Amino acid sequence: MNEAAFFTNRIIWDEEHVKALLFEPENLVIEEPWNSWVKKQGGLGMVRELLRGLTLSEKHRKTLQVIFGEPGASLQRYALLSHTSVATFVRHRTSLVKTLVVVLNSREQEISSRRSAESKTASNFPNNLPQRTLTLIGRERELRTIQNSLCQEDVCLLTITGPGGIGKTRLALQTAADLLHQFEDGVFFISLASITNPDLVAPTIVQTLGLPGADNFPARELLKNHLQDKRLLLILDNFEQITPAASLLDELLKAAPGLKIMVTSRAVLHVYGEYEFSVPPLLVPDLTRLPTLQELSRFPAVALFLNRAQAVKNDFTLTPENATILAEICVRLDGIPLALELAAARCKLFAPQALLRELSERFTLLEYKSVDRELRHQTLRNAIDWSYQLLSRDEQSLFSQLGVFVGGCTLEAVETVCVLDKSAGISASEHLASLVDKSMIQHESRPNGEPRFTMLESLREYALEQLGLAGQNQAASQRHFAYILQMVESAEPGPREPNLPAWMNRLEEEHDNLRAALRRTLAFDEHEIALRIAGAIWRFWQIHGHVDEGAKWMKEILARSAGQESIARAKALWGA
Structure with a gap:
């Protein structure tokens, strides 16, 4: 092993370790610092992508492609695939190894120089940003969007929203680190997760900035006086439980023209001038059209899962045998980074197939105790619990009832199926808007312009759990299939009526709800209703x-x- 690698800030590649990387990667990851290097790249799958992306000659590129095409094959097989003799392939392989030694060491030198420059830059600007220990995977587009928004002159307050575990804090920290040089007076991260009293927000910011005079002057005045001539970025993390403190942010921004504030919250603040960025789940593959292994490993959800799985099991790789299973795991977990990380941590105990089976009890499975992770992010249930407890009683009731819908619902469906307390004078649409604002549901516009509301599967499962605890599962399910029956019968056209295509498209949109309704009618022995729907x-x-x-x-x-x-029954028999 190259001992110099232990005493330098960067990896130093030699021919021995490049050969191991190409032909015996499972042996390479046994050693340090190579194991740590592989993890930093995102695992062996991402390392192969890195090597494929290097600038190499056509000869070297083809040799690499042959080696990665059939790992562990014989020299004779590689020669056959290369359409050359064994001797020629060996020469090409030797040349490739020597070239990779030079290219990889040059790359490491560039990275080391860049990190050194970034470190010097960071030390030149006041900040309290935590050191990054894990690579942010699959969020390049979101980072660019957030950074571009924050760099606009008229954007002073940017709220990054999304459900628990979606990665809001990581995005905010990465954005702040990348834009550090643009704020000469500093970038400061303030965690508000433990604060429930809005009046404590200003004192907490004062304490983080280390401002003197906190015993003699109101915190708000201290902040406005200090920030008025500063070019500074504040990151306020976890604002959802103290949204009344949003008025403080408005005051600070009016007093300090050079101030920008980035907030992470599960709910929008509704402050004038607020810009919102809603963090989407990581992109997942289409299970009906799975791509090649190489393309599959590039899907952000799959890449994150592989990276975190290899952190606990360094020989974990994407293979033709487990590709479909891993893709389904990522889809079942909605592409939520927290859920993917918690599931990946279980790869130390469960093979992929077993892990997929265990996801039927996802709230029990997805737990991971960690000393550096907040309690509410150590289990998927805790992450959702936190958001659920911040809802009003009526919002909790509506959220739970929305769990009976599968694949989304229209406003009409909600008003028909969900039972709401109308004494407060708040309409279903207002409650739905609030749930959207609090990242508990999503909405999209249908072709006719009407909204359609959807829910991540993990949140839907939690909603059904709450509905069961309230003893309302059967009643809500019955209202759901009664609505589906009314919908399909009232809109059913004749065989030659002109609105037949529109009706078919509506049923396709509601196909998951149709399936759910049929399952429930059979579960409750409502055979007549099942016959009528069918x-x-x-x-x-x-x-x-x-x-x-x-x-x-x-x-x-x-x-x-x-x-x-x-x-x-006669009509169903005719259709059968």
């Missing part, structure tokens, strides 16, 4: 390419309702 939508199954699924539903529904004589 009888109304059999043409949809046939015309929209769901013939096999429709046949399975019909077979089960007709079997369960055997001996029953009704118009609904």
